[in-house]
């Protein structure tokens with residue numbers, strides 16, 4: 001059963017919201033994108049605890065803002081509320097496939113709102129141009145360069161393959177090698193990585209379990225070592241461990257080929273999440289578009305593109321190709337990761353374009369104020385790692401994962 005309740009702002013304008021009888025008041029607020037700390041709620045004139053209170057059919061509720069800002073106007077402008085406050089502001093088109101929206105700093109300290117709608121074909125052109133512009137504007141590829149691309153065998157690798165091959169004439173000419181780490185990948189992803197390499201004509205190097213075991217001097221398989229980390233050390237360290245082992249393998253492959261530039265398929269949300277996380281935990285994140293890591297330069301050519309945009313790109317090109325498998329088992333179960341992604345997705349919902357601003361702002365902070373950590377090569381696995389941050393002290397000879405492996409007794 002639906003009940004209408006009143007929202008009043010500090011201009012004493014009143015808006016009618018719908019609440020479900022029996023639901024938590026907190027859910028009503030959240031569903032209507034009302035920040036819970038921006039309001040108090042009165043039930044029949046008396047303030048109630050919105051976390052505890054369930055909507056009572058016979059009570060009268062009034063939500064009041066505690067601070068004066070134009071929340072209803074902003075929520076209407078971003079279409080989180082459907083009110084007359086912003087009616088007629090946005091154009092529509094019947095064949096629209098995707099509408100790109102931006103709220104960006106205008107330069108005068110305030111925000112400008114823009115939007116462009118694309119049909120399916122226009123969207124493919126748009127996404128490819130976004131990719132090309134992203135590479136050029138940040139100088140991610142130089143003519144004649146050799147680049148090693150890390151491929152997961154998932155949707156992101158596929159999209160990157162199409163971007164690279166379909167926009168080759170608009171990019172500098174370069175030599176591309178690809179590498180796929182089979183450890184912690186599903187066989188299906190590995191065979192997909194192989195068929196993509198064939199399809200796009202990108203030479204592929206596979207790094208196998210035995211090689212990873214050798215890199216780390218493990219006396220057990222990489223999977224067994226990781227299970228030790230998960231169950232005997234710290235479950236929340238297991239994703240970081242997988243990433244570490246992947247990066248070690250990729251760096252090894254690059255070193256074998258004499259390549260110093262490595263491209264990863266990180267997308268907008270991945271990079272935003274890394275920035276948010278770095279600010280929450282006080283651990284440096286090297287750069288929004290590229291970062292220097294020891295002897296390597298890491299670049300993220302998909303930086304301007306969000307996961308949804310990438311999904312739509314594949315959908316627009318080949319609807320049947322676009323299937324995503326379930327994540328591998330070690331990628332599950334870390335609440336922090338879910339929270340950081342949700343914060344980033346929510347930020348982008350209430351402020352489209354927030355990611356781009358975060359990138360520029362973060363890059364400026366890194367360049368002007370923060371500086372970057374020094375890197376060392378791990379004496380056990382050979383991976384480059386940051387020193388003087390997190391758990392790694394300045395005179396550490398091995399990376400954090402190798403220290404954990406040592407402690408767990410899995411090194412030979």
Ligand SMILES: [Zn+2]
Nearest residue numbers: 378381399402
């Ligand atoms: Zn190491």
